[in-house]
Amino acid sequence: MNFTFRSLVVTIALALCLLDTAQAGPLPKVPTTKIIAIGSVTPGATNEAVSAVLPQEVRETVQLHLDGKIEQWNVRNDKLGVVFILNMTNVDEAKAIFARMPLDRAGLISFEFIPVGPLSPLSLLLAPANP
The missing domain is CATH 3.30.70.1060 (Dimeric alpha+beta barrel)
Incomplete structure (x- = not known):
């Protein structure tokens, strides 16, 4: 996976983390790894x-x-x-x-x-x- 694509994925993921949960809804639960x-x-x-x-x-x-x-x-x-x-x-x-x-x-x-x-x-x- 090239650096630009990985950077884009990380940026999108971090932006989603910052979304207001009232608008986006609760984030899915994940297991402790x-x-x-x-x-x-x-x-x-x-x-x-x-x-x-x-x-x-x-x-x-x-x-x-x-x-x-x-x-x-x-x-x-x-x-x-x-x-x-x-x-x-x-x-x-x-x-x-x-x-x-x-x-x-x-x-x-x-x-x-x-x-x-x-x-x-x-x-x-x-x-x-x-x-």
């Missing part, structure tokens, strides 16, 4: 405390990656923390897994879990046109 886990080092956490737990945290994070739970892992550039793209669809399961991680158990990190799915307005592009 991934979870974004955003971890922030808690206020008051010291470098020494984090460094003491970090070796075990890294080993357990690598194991989650090898188990297929973590697809991508990134460092935050705006503050101390991480962003994971999880191959999971259940937020409660993700919360339970991360609650058992060493940094979380030590109270040194907190996570926000965001369920995401396919861009729902794209389905409107597939609807038959009204004559």
